[in-house]
Amino acid sequence: MxxxxxxxxxxxxxxxxxxxxxxxxxxxxxxxxxxxxxxxxxxxxxxxxxxxxxxxxxxxxxxxxxxxxxxxxxxxxxxxxxxxxxxxxxxxxxxxxxxxxxxxxxxxxxxxxxxxxxxxxxxxxxxxxxxxxxxxRWRLLVGMVLANRPWLLVPGLKSALVAALATGAVATINSTVWLLAGSLSPWRLIVATIASIALVVAWLVIDGELWDRPDDSSADARERSRLYNTSTLITLTIGVIICYLALYIVNLSWALFVLDPAVMGGYLHTTLGYGDLFVLSWFVASAATVGGALGTGLESEEAIRAAAYSKREEERRNRLASERT
Known part of the structure; x- marks a missing residue:
């Protein structure tokens, strides 16, 4: 073999x-x-x-x-x-x-x-x-996505992880963030979640030059690029969603540990309870996810490809990138 x-x-x-x-x-x-x-x-x-x-x-x-x-x-x-x-x-x-x-x-x-x-x-x-x-095609696509190990995306981007955690920690104790979180309706929080995830995925594709281009104008080359790009987008989306959920849990734990809703409510001249911490953590997770995207700017293109792809696909992308340069 x-x-x-x-x-x-x-x-x-x-x-x-x-x-x-x-x-x-x-x-x-x-x-x-x-x-x-x-x-x-x-x-x-x-x-x-x-x-x-x-x-x-x-x-x-x-x-x-x-x-x-x-x-x-x-x-x-x-x-x-x-x-x-x-x-x-x-x-x-x-x-x-x-x-x-x-x-x-x-x-x-x-x-x-x-x-x-x-x-x-x-x-x-x-x-x-x-x-x-x-x-x-769908069975193959699932296999390609799992081969890329999307759950390892965030640990592979250490600068992005540090930036996201730092953003979340600071935002959690910021009174302005509390006011913004309390003023947002559930559907706006949902839109913020989707927008933050989409923004990070788009930024990773652009910053890491992950978009595959056909080698020629043939139908096979175009289909191959569509397959690779679809697997890339699904891999990154799953990885960023995992990051988002992890940030929510970390921020909620941090908020429950350091914040007293009654004290913050008195400071903001409003009534707050522990239930508001869940809403706050939801909003902070969106902000921290975007902060993590900024942290990926400190990573090299090779590091981004290593975090997003399997070993074989990583080497293939590095080879294509070197050929273009």
């Missing part, structure tokens, strides 16, 4: 105990794992298969299966591929995002077993039910 670095290699290591198809000689069965970016700079499945065939000849492997986070499309009908095999050369490539992102170990194990069984014996392959070759 050849696997792209990072996540594909981790999954490949979990599959190193796969047994040979029934009836095969277990004494002569041996699995070798090579972690190498065989699909890092290619966008078509034929190129990936050609590289795997070269490695198979060099290492004298009987069967070679490549694991990658790269999405592939069939050039004939435009559908997205789960796996592509070359039975004659006993070579196959498996697109991990096409598995959907959930229960990856079990799904990858099942897929690899099906590929091995299909290529180990041509007669058996004709008699057995083949593994599905295609996957849906």
């Amino acid at each position: 050849m696997a792209d670095p990072a996540a594909p290699t981790k999954i490949a290591r979990l599959l190193s105990d796969i047994q040979p198809p029934s009836g095969d000689d277990r004494e002569g069965w041996d699995i070798e794992l090579v972690s190498e970016p065989f699909a890092m700079d290619c966008e078509d499945v034929e190129t990936a298969l050609a590289r795997l065939r070269d490695h198979a000849r060099q290492h004298e492997w009987d069967i070679v299966i490549g694991l990658t986070e790269l999405p592939f499309r069939d050039e004939d009908d435009g559908r997205y591929l789960l796996a592509e095999t070359d039975p004659r050369q006993r070579t196959a490539v498996l697109s991990l995002p096409a598995l959907g992102g959930f229960a990856m170990r079990e799904r990858a194990r099942h897929a690899v077993r099906a590929i091995v069984s299909g290529m180990a014996d041509h007669a058996a392959a004709r008699q057995s039910e083949p593994m599905p070759r295609f996957t849906s």
